[in-house]
Amino acid sequence: MAYGLRITLERLAASEQCERKYENGGSAGSGGSGMSNKLRAIGIMLVMAAAQFPVLAQQDASFTTTDGRTVALSSLRGKVVVLVFSSIQDPQCRSEFKALASLAERYRGREVGIFWVSINAVAAANDDRLKSPCGPPPGSVTVLRDGNQAAFKRFSGANAELPTVVVLDKQGQMYGHPRGGFNPNSDFVNDLGVIMDNLLKS
Numbered sequence: 001m002a003y004g005l006r007i008t009l010e011r012l013a014a015s016e017q018c019e020r021k022y023e024n025g026g027s028a029g030s031g032g033s034g035m036s037n038k039l040r041a042i043g044i045m046l047v048m049a050a051a052q053f054p055v056l057a058q059q060d061a062s063f064t065t066t067d068g069r070t071v072a073l074s075s076l077r078g079k080v081v082v083l084v085f086s087s088i089q090d091p092q093c094r095s096e097f098k099a100l101a102s103l104a105e106r107y108r109g110r111e112v113g114i115f116w117v118s119i120n121a122v123a124a125a126n127d128d129r130l131k132s133p134c135g136p137p138p139g140s141v142t143v144l145r146d147g148n149q150a151a152f153k154r155f156s157g158a159n160a161e162l163p164t165v166v167v168l169d170k171q172g173q174m175y176g177h178p179r180g181g182f183n184p185n186s187d188f189v190n191d192l193g194v195i196m197d198n199l200l201k202s
Contacts, residue, residue, distance in 0.1 A: 061151035063117060063144035066127045071144060073151075077172050080199045081113045082192065085152045086163040088118065088125050093134035095184040096163055097141055102189045104140040111170070112196065117144045119152050119162075156180070167192070169199045 062072040073081070082103065084096055097116060104114045116138065118130055122145075125133065130143050146152050156164045156178050165179040175195060182188065 081168040
């Protein structure tokens, strides 16, 4: 049981014991009250929440490659990961690949994973189409598919826009907030490079 939850339950038990002592004229005895029942209910809910929380915390996003393999984010632990969620209809698609290719070259041979993630369903863009989603083959940039957009929605939240850039640290935790949109005139590579360098050191 998590330390914080254990302390909370211990405090609930102590509170209930004090309440019983008060109700029984100074001695802790049996019986209970509405408040005691409420405390028990809270304790039960906390235990149930503790049982469910690890499952939620360990939920893993997975993608497919253009050759049918599955890539789970959990398999990338130990690496700094860049995910750019986009689509073949995105007018900045070519610029995104150019920037990601520069980023991949900069971090070649290091513990880094750089991915362009299509949110297109198979009906809109089959695997052959995704092998060259924006014209020329992507080269050093790995293309993944998030066809049901589950990971995209999970990471981008309510303010989703394309592209959405997500950076994960070596433990698989999202660094900061998702970055929406792409300005080809911005220093995209160096801006991300500063973040990645810091995460690689940690």
